[in-house]
Amino acid sequence: MNEGREVSRRRLLGRLALGAVAAGGGLVTIKGLHAGQAQLPGDRRPLPSFTGPSSNPYWNSIGPIVEYPEKLPLILLTDRAPQLETPRQYFQGAFTPNAAFYVRWHLDEIPNSVDLTAWRLRVEGSVERPLEFAMSDLLTRFKPVSVAAVNQCSGNSRSVLEPRVPGGQWGNGAMGNAKWTGVPLRELLDAANLKQDALAVQFQGLDQGKGPEGHGSHQFLKSLDLKDSVIDDCIVAYAMNDEPLPMLNGFPVRLVVPGYFATYWMKSLSWIRVLNVPDDNFWMKTGYRVPDTPNGSTTPEEFKTGKIKTVPISRMPVRSFIITPSDDTKLVAGLPVVIRGIAFSGHGSVEKLEASTDDGNTWTPAQLGENFGPYSFRTWSFAWTPRRHGRYVLAARATDAKGNMQPDAAIWNPGGYLWNRIERQQVTVGHAS
Ligand SMILES: Nc1nc2c(c(=O)[nH]1)N[C@H]1C(S)=C(S)[C@@H](COP(=O)(O)O)O[C@H]1N2
Numbered sequence: 001m002n003e004g005r006e007v008s009r010r011r012l013l014g015r016l017a018l019g020a021v022a023a024g025g026g027l028v029t030i031k032g033l034h035a036g037q038a039q040l041p042g043d044r045r046p047l048p049s050f051t052g053p054s055s056n057p058y059w060n061s062i063g064p065i066v067e068y069p070e071k072l073p074l075i076l077l078t079d080r081a082p083q084l085e086t087p088r089q090y091f092q093g094a095f096t097p098n099a100a101f102y103v104r105w106h107l108d109e110i111p112n113s114v115d116l117t118a119w120r121l122r123v124e125g126s127v128e129r130p131l132e133f134a135m136s137d138l139l140t141r142f143k144p145v146s147v148a149a150v151n152q153c154s155g156n157s158r159s160v161l162e163p164r165v166p167g168g169q170w171g172n173g174a175m176g177n178a179k180w181t182g183v184p185l186r187e188l189l190d191a192a193n194l195k196q197d198a199l200a201v202q203f204q205g206l207d208q209g210k211g212p213e214g215h216g217s218h219q220f221l222k223s224l225d226l227k228d229s230v231i232d233d234c235i236v237a238y239a240m241n242d243e244p245l246p247m248l249n250g251f252p253v254r255l256v257v258p259g260y261f262a263t264y265w266m267k268s269l270s271w272i273r274v275l276n277v278p279d280d281n282f283w284m285k286t287g288y289r290v291p292d293t294p295n296g297s298t299t300p301e302e303f304k305t306g307k308i309k310t311v312p313i314s315r316m317p318v319r320s321f322i323i324t325p326s327d328d329t330k331l332v333a334g335l336p337v338v339i340r341g342i343a344f345s346g347h348g349s350v351e352k353l354e355a356s357t358d359d360g361n362t363w364t365p366a367q368l369g370e371n372f373g374p375y376s377f378r379t380w381s382f383a384w385t386p387r388r389h390g391r392y393v394l395a396a397r398a399t400d401a402k403g404n405m406q407p408d409a410a411i412w413n414p415g416g417y418l419w420n421r422i423e424r425q426q427v428t429v430g431h432a433s
């Protein structure tokens with residue numbers, strides 16, 4: 001991280017404390033957002049790229065553009081609970097602006113205000129010493145740590161699966177990268193001193209109510225096995241790109257699980273509960289599971305037999321994206337253009353990016369941008385001069401530090417998870433005049 005991105009604790013402390021006193025009684029309130037009834041502004045502009053048939057289905061989620069508090073115009077998938085997708089143009093750099101960061105909640109009562117004078121983070125359950133931390137404790141009693149990490153919904157790109165599967169019909173915009181700053185989860189657990197029988201850590205946020213699918217649970221609960229080494233990478237984050245988290249992205253603190261899909265990244269985290277029995281709540285036992293097959297892939301027929309064992313989803317497979325040119329970029333024969341994009345993996349840094357301008361028949365290494373650490377987006381670029389006019393199909397393929405390379409085959413599973421197939425972008429190159 002360069003100096004300019006260093007979080008100033010004093011400034012952040014000031015902002016968080018300011019928030020606490022701003023609205024008398026210490027209430028931080030987001031105007032226009034009400035629990036259980038997120039308000040939509042009347043203004044619904046169409047997506048600029050909806051002008052004709054698309055040559056890249058991945059970036060064209062159908063949905064109105066809406067503005068929520070603290071957010072730029074984003075693509076609306078559902079409003080109760082809010083699911084907002086980030087449009088393609090915000091992925092030009094390695095870090096996603098907080099105001100453009102996608103939003104996903106499951107339950108219909110989401111926090112719209114947090115009284116920081118009363119708010120506490122609790123560590124309870126199978127611990128010798130149950131603890132409560134105020135925001136000021138988190139800010140002053142622990143040395144802050146930072147990590148650049150991609151938050152990607154398990155169902156990112158779900159809309160391209162065939163056959164279609166239920167769930168939010170995301171294009172590619174259910175992901176974002178940020179610099180997260182906070183307290184290592186391990187230090188909070190150590191402070192509370194785990195009991196001998198501790199098995200897993202369960203996380204709970206401030207949201208509640210029924211989910212859209214109407215299943216029983218009144219709470220969204222996720223847990224991680226204490227034997228999972230990812231526990232030592234987890235951060236309880238109070239800052240996102242050096243700012244307090246937007247309310248919709250989990251103010252005042254959220255769990256960051258570098259390399260893992262976002263389902264574990266509990267927002268408005270308020271309870272850390274150490275369990276001495278396996279977590280069999282809906283969101284672990286039934287939801288967010290993937291077939292225990294090599295790529296997490298199966299077929300509808302195979303799945304129907306009931307013989308496919310499933311496991312909780314965990315690390316994100318390697319992916320890459322072409323951001324520019326897009327469908328409507330004007331290209332001219334003989335004129336150089338730089339193809340740009342981003343890549344990441346939940347298994348370590350992207351070490352190689354290859355680009356193709358002939359639909360994946362031949363591949364050439366592209367230039368990789370700065371490495372912000374193993375779990376960050378990494379930008380890439382590839383200089384290209386199309387020689388002749390006509391249609392071209394661009395493609396990008398990433399390989400991570402473990403040698404995993406993106407496949408060129410579709411996958412399918414009933415949750416619509418783990419999509420990472422090589423993508424294409426069709427472009428039209430005009431005549432040199
Ligand atoms: N409290 C809470 N945390 C949550 C969720 C939720 O519904 N409630 N959804 C999870 C899922 S599935 C995703 S994809 C991410 C979305 O994070 P974001 O809204 O900051 O983009 O939050 C995760 N954390």
Ligand SMILES: [Mo]
Nearest residue numbers: 104153154263
């Ligand atoms: Mo998700």
